[in-house]
Amino acid sequence: GTMTLPVPNSINFINAFQNFRNLSDNAMVFSIVVTEFVLYIFLMVLLRKDYKRKWLPKLSLIPPDRMPAPHVYQLTVTTGSMFGAGTTSRVGLQLYGSKGTTPIKMLNPGREALVRGSTLHFIMPVRESLGELTSLHIWHDNSGEGDTSSWFLRTVLVRDVDTDAMYYFICNSWLSETKGDCEVQMAVNASTEVELRSF
Structure with missing residues (x-):
């Protein structure tokens, strides 16, 4: 059969x-x-x-300072979801354990964005085990433009890939010169199982 197309209305x-x-x-x-x-x-x-704006990928490598670096940690960093929580400032950290401390490590040396609401994973090879992790020192250089200079950090989860041990650092704080405690750095102790159950 044939198909009849409707005639469009004319516009005056x-x-x-x-x-x-x-x-x-x-x-x-x-x-x-x-x-x-x-x-x-x-x-x-x-x-x-x-x-x-450049964004960090879901999985990034934090290069080792020296080789060989056979011991590996996996870091999972979660940014808050409220407006302005993400940052393009350079973020640095150090991990402290019963057997040693990491050198200063940068998460985004090229000022790639840690986007609000994101959960990003980082592979961090080191020369030797830090033992039982005790604390985390984390900061940023406040170099982000406008509302991306501040950062709301929710949590940092560290997994020792060799032993499968998990360490939780509960932050839930602004790293900012103008918000929260007006500090761009913080030290956080590893949470115990009792503390984790309270969240």
Whole structure:
């Protein structure tokens, strides 16, 4: 059989443009359309800025200072989900254990973004075991632009790949010059099982 396509309605452009003279009768509708257009432009600019920003991948390698580095730790870093929680400041840390301390390690030396609400994993080879992990010192250099200078750090989970031991560092704090305690660094003790059950 044959298929009949509907004929589109013709548009009278003269009448359409003449109706612009009656905008005062439709001020509410016109203001809503203008507001939505301005909001659209604003979001396009904002999203373009976010798109151009470098983000850290879900899994990154923290290079060892010296080789060989046969002992491996896996770090899982979780950023808060509230507005402004992510950062493009350079983040550094040191882990302390019963047998030693790591050198200073940088998570994002190229100022890649730790995006709000993200959970990122890092592989960190070291020369030897730190023993039982006791504390974490973590900070940033406040070099991020605008609202990305601050950082809300939720948790850092460290897994000793060789022994499968897990260490939890519960932070739930702003590292910021203007928010929370107005500090860009913090020291956190490893949480005990009793403390973990209380969260």
